[in-house]
Amino acid sequence: MRTVTIADVAKHAGVAVSTVSYVLSGKRAISATTSQRVMRSVRALGYHPNAGARALASKRSNVIALVLPLRAGMHLPVLMQFATSVVTTARQFDHDVLLMTADEGPDGLRRVAASALVDGLVLMDVEIHDPRVPLLRELEEPSVLIGFPADASGLTCVDLDFAQAGAICAEHLASLGHREIALLGAPNVVYQRGTGYAERTMEGFAEAGREHGATAIARPCEESFDEVCAAVKALLEEHPGLSGIVVHNEAAVGHVLGALRVLGRRVPEEVSVVAICPDDVAERASPPLTSVLIPAADVGHQAVRLLMAKLEGGAVPDATLLPPRLTIRQSTTAPGPVPPLANSATAPTKG
Amino acid sequence: MRTVTIADVAKHAGVAVSTVSYVLSGKRAISATTSQRVMRSVRALGYHPNAGARALASKRSNVIALVLPLRAGMHLPVLMQFATSVVTTARQFDHDVLLMTADEGPDGLRRVAASALVDGLVLMDVEIHDPRVPLLRELEEPSVLIGFPADASGLTCVDLDFAQAGAICAEHLASLGHREIALLGAPNVVYQRGTGYAERTMEGFAEAGREHGATAIARPCEESFDEVCAAVKALLEEHPGLSGIVVHNEAAVGHVLGALRVLGRRVPEEVSVVAICPDDVAERASPPLTSVLIPAADVGHQAVRLLMAKLEGGAVPDATLLPPRLTIRQSTTAPGPVPPLANSATAPTKG
DNA sequence: GCACACCGTCGAAGCGCTTCGATACGCCTG
DNA sequence: CAGGCGTATCGAAGCGCTTCGACGGTGTGC
Secondary structure (H helix, E strand, C coil), rough: CCCCCHHHHHHCCCCHHHHHHHHHHHCCCCCHHHHHHHHHHHHCCCCCHHHHHHHHHHHCEEEEEEEEEECCCCCCHHHHHHHHHHHHHHCCCEEEEEEEEHHCCCHHHHHHHHCCCCEEEECCCCCCCHHHHHHHHCCCCEEECCCCCCCCCCEEEEEHHHHHHHHHHHHHHHHHHCEEEEEEECCCCHHHHCCHHHHHHHHHHHHHHHHHHEEEEECCCCCCCHHHHHHHHHHHHHHHCCCCCEEEHHHHHHHHHHHHHHCCCCCCCCCEEEECCCHHHHHHCCCCCCCEECHHHHHHHHHHHHHHHHHCCCCCCCEECCCCEEEEECCCCCCCCCCCCCCCCCCCCCC | CCCCCHHHHHHHHCCCCHHHHHCCCCCCCCCCHHHHHHHHHHHCCCCCCCHHHHHHHHCCCEEEEEEEEECCCCCCCHHHHHHHHHHHHHHCCCEEEEEHHHHHHHHHHHHHHHHHCCCCCEECCCCEEEEHHHHHHHHHHCCEEEEECCCCCCEEEEEEHHHHHHHHHHHHHHCCCCCEEEECCCCHHHHHHCCCHHHHHHHHHHHHHHHHHCCCEEECCCHHHHHHHHHHHHHHHHHHCCCEECCCCHHHHHHHHHHHCCCCCCCCCCCCEECCCHHHHHHHCCCEEEEEEHHHHHHHHHHHHHHHHCCCCCCCCCCEEEEEEEEECCCCCCCCCCCCCCCCCCCCCCC
């Protein structure tokens, strides 16, 4: 069965090839009757335009690239959510998505751009000092970044507003009456790498804590159970008045709860816990966690929307920050009337 | 800067367009001197062949589709590993990867196939009764499935050998001397959906247990901490002699350990635990878990290799099963001389 | 009733590449 | 030295589509 071409459709409908093209693209007015006849032939023959030919003639491939970061082992589930929402949104704009990893290096981007394989790029999980960014500038291919590099001038960036996410957590705890709160973040290596979002969360948390007159401690957090356990224990010993913990580390969330259980601190009666993580992780915990959701799907959606706007030649904002959303569940409550002095040796001096 | 075409290269090198093409494709013999001259021009001009034109003329797009399953919320991390290994491997064969979700339905597959956007398909996470399979048969587009449908005749399928994974776990425990062992699997809904791998693991586990003269219980397992806790408690009460647990549920692994901690059962002294999960999850637990690794990267690699072979017209085996790998860590040991009767559920002492 | 504009459609010229003969040249053979 | 062969290269014909300019036919203004 030879594949159906536009010429077949034209013949079947008794019109010129160009007429079929115009019916399909809508770039010129075609009478309703002709249009219907053509569409009937399209359906009857099961016509699908050849992508290569279309790309060649129109200089648009209707494909965008989705570029994953090089390093593996990062927030895989969230990346996946990004990816699927990018695909779904792209389809709504009649585009497909080419999946690329950065391990081909800059040449990979150069290649797809120069070969006209794609019309634009979405770069996921951009870091402060991302090697892909300089290349992007030189490439002059329409692009959107998910995340913020150090110098974002002239680039279009989208991300969750992590500072606000941190702030919301601090505010929530402060407004419940907690005076001493802590944030457990990503592993140390993440901060050393200069992954903007981790730092921004900490800063937002610290600042909001300060504004609300609470003592706000923020520190990195490793991901093994034993290390989490030690970290939580140390935290509680060093800060006997501590009554609220924010966890911004998906892998450590469960371990923090386990640690508190081992240490005999009840949640939320003795310690309130807020997580920044996907909803399913929060719901699966015991007790279900008050959490701030990272709207991965929204981010992907916005990224594609912006890219499409750029492809149409429209002007788009340089930076788009998406608001986080707090869901209150059962792991946070007002602190008890008396701070429980479990095993602490030293008494706090400040109130 | 107009994009560089093959004609530019030909002119720059002082040869015919076709000669450049033959140098690049190697489909006809070209003298070493000419070949070098052409290659020098290619580099000097930074030439990249136009993908659309190439596809149009050669009827090969050098792109394969990677089709994700529709339903969300599945084993995201593992899917991601598949995906990256598929991309990496495809690049080694000079192909790119188009990412598709199944939520466009069958029409999506039809579209990419008919439009010649892709040369072949890799379907991820195929289920027993996968709606994509019948379509695939009608499409006659080269394809490889990851996972096994009920009727795999005439299809090329790759997967981890889950039956063997289950069996290895049972054998490991039995050979340590455990006489009564249990498998906690995926949530109930997964079995109802007919997701082959979950059942195959259970079967392999049960059979191997039987062969080694051990009592082997297998049951589904939900993913919230409280449900896991209840399940583990019930299991231990119903089977007082139980001394080994296999967990085939990434989300529940941490919860099972937490439950045992709450129930006061030490791992591995009183209960040995084996997980079927990625290494990082196993390593992060306390104690680090003896585990069977799902070789996601291998599976993706093999899938692409097979697809490429089919594209070259080669014959390939219908079914490819990849062997699982057991890594012994600190969560399994021989059962104690006397199954210790649990003291009740209070905070255990951890040293 | 004539010039003009406009609408709907057509024909043809590419887009940049691959590939199929054809060609030119040197070399071997008889 | 003619004939034949193999090798390296060329020229041209598409691949299936988009798009531009052209062209009848109808409607409008004067």
